[in-house]
Amino acid sequence: MSEFSDALSLSTSGLRAQTQRLRHVAENIANTDTPGYRRKTISFETAMTGDTPGLVETGRVRLDRSELEQIFDPGHPMADETGHYDGSNVGLVIEIADAREAQRSYEANLKMFDQTRQMSSSLMDLLRR
DSSP states (O other): OOOHHHHHHHHHHHHHHHHHHHHHHHHHHTTTTTTTTTEEEEEEOOOOSOTTOEEEEEEEEEEESOOEEEEEEESSTTTTTTTTEOOOOOOOHHHHHHHHHHHHHHHHHHHHHHHHHHHHHHHHHHOEE
16 A cells, blocks of 8 residues: 555645646736736755655745846836836746646646546455455
């Protein structure tokens, strides 16, 4: 039964990591029009805790240091003397692609979790006979 619990732990750690990733993607999308907002990225690392090898956990949240978009709007309260202010560096196409990738990874981990649970249940049914 240890293999089943290890498989469940692996898929659960993947589900948690992709959930965290989707949370940051949603935050980036919500702040697309926020002046001075920098895109947040998250990395995945191998967990060093527990007995199950291959567990994944999220690393530190990092801010994208690429240039902020310069927006020309002389009437904006944050505009400088040239009429420009710093926009965000969030690209909606990139965020949508990241969201789709995270969603598909989440679904794959969920499918693995469900398959492991079904195999465990089938094994228990066989052992009861």
